Amino acid sequence: MSGYCGRFAPSPSGPLHFGSVVAALGSWLAARAAAGRWLVRMEDIDPPREKPGAAAAILRTLEALGLAWDGPILYQSTRIEAYRAALARLRTDGHTFHCRCSRKNIGESPYPGTCRTLGLTAGPRTAVRVRVPDETIVLEDALQGRYAQALASAVGDFVIWRADDQPAYHLAVVVDDAWQDVTDIVRGSDLLSSTPRQILLQRLLGLPHPNYLHLPLALDHDGAKLSKQTLAAPVDGIPPAATLVAALGFLGQEPPRELARATVSEVLARALAHWTPARVPRASRIVGPID
Numbered sequence: 001m002s003g004y005c006g007r008f009a010p011s012p013s014g015p016l017h018f019g020s021v022v023a024a025l026g027s028w029l030a031a032r033a034a035a036g037r038w039l040v041r042m043e044d045i046d047p048p049r050e051k052p053g054a055a056a057a058i059l060r061t062l063e064a065l066g067l068a069w070d071g072p073i074l075y076q077s078t079r080i081e082a083y084r085a086a087l088a089r090l091r092t093d094g095h096t097f098h099c100r101c102s103r104k105n106i107g108e109s110p111y112p113g114t115c116r117t118l119g120l121t122a123g124p125r126t127a128v129r130v131r132v133p134d135e136t137i138v139l140e141d142a143l144q145g146r147y148a149q150a151l152a153s154a155v156g157d158f159v160i161w162r163a164d165d166q167p168a169y170h171l172a173v174v175v176d177d178a179w180q181d182v183t184d185i186v187r188g189s190d191l192l193s194s195t196p197r198q199i200l201l202q203r204l205l206g207l208p209h210p211n212y213l214h215l216p217l218a219l220d221h222d223g224a225k226l227s228k229q230t231l232a233a234p235v236d237g238i239p240p241a242a243t244l245v246a247a248l249g250f251l252g253q254e255p256p257r258e259l260a261r262a263t264v265s266e267v268l269a270r271a272l273a274h275w276t277p278a279r280v281p282r283a284s285r286i287v288g289p290i291d
């Protein structure tokens with residue numbers, strides 16, 4: 001084993017669709033090619049978006065695809081105390097403020113700073129936001145290249161603890177990536193614009209910065225990202241080897257067509273032996289049905 005540690009971190013809001021298989025396979029190949037560890041973390045801290053049975057269905061699909069993970073699965077719902085501790089640290093260091101704005105009265109982003117100086121205290125329907133410095137955060141993505149975001153004007157002070165008393169994704173993800181010693185994050189490029197927020201939190205919490213590689217997204221015919229919310233077809237009904245071969249093709253690896261008739265372990269062994277990160281395209285693309 002090398003020091004590399006990757007991870008796949010699905011939210012159990014529905015079964016795996018082709019786009020999430022691409023992310024799982026890409027991070028698995030990158031980790032295994034580096035003789036590293038590959039973890040699965042279930043990001044189950046958003047009860048309103050969770051679907052009963054989705055976590056188990058996701059794990060069954062990963063198993064059917066032969067994407068074996070190392071160690072036990074981390075369920076974020078068991079980690080609330082760690083997120084509270086990180087929140088407490090940020091509060092003690094003066095990086096946060098309480099906010100009673102609702103999405104209705106402030107719209108999406110950037111946050112206009114309404115509650116920043118009001119000195120509100122904790123209470124029902126009160127979120128906690130982090131004060132975002134007026135600074136451009138730059139990251140060197142291993143596939144997408146240099147990505148810069150002026151965080152204050154693009155996003156503004158963002159929520160780290162939700163008004164429904166749940167940790168926000170950005171806080172939980174940085175706490176766990178550090179706690180699990182994740183060194184390399186390979187995920188879909190829909191999260192590229194979230195990464196500067198995560199880099200800021202890593203810095204404020206004194207956590208290491210992992211390497212990032214954001215994969216192209218699989219889009220539907222309307223050009224929208226395949227997502228569990230848009231009810232992209234689950235891959236469960238498709239033979240796993242065919243799904244893997246299609247995902248390899250999407251990742252630019254040019255697998256031979258007849259590979260779809262091989263076993264899952266043969267497909268993965270060949271994929272690993274021929275894994276060429278330089279062939280992975282940057283741009284997101286429309287995908288049709290898997291044949």
Ligand code: GLU
Binds near residue numbers: 010011043173187191
């Ligand atoms: N749980 C997030 C999702 O399913 C991904 C988190 C991540 O890879 O950082 O979109």
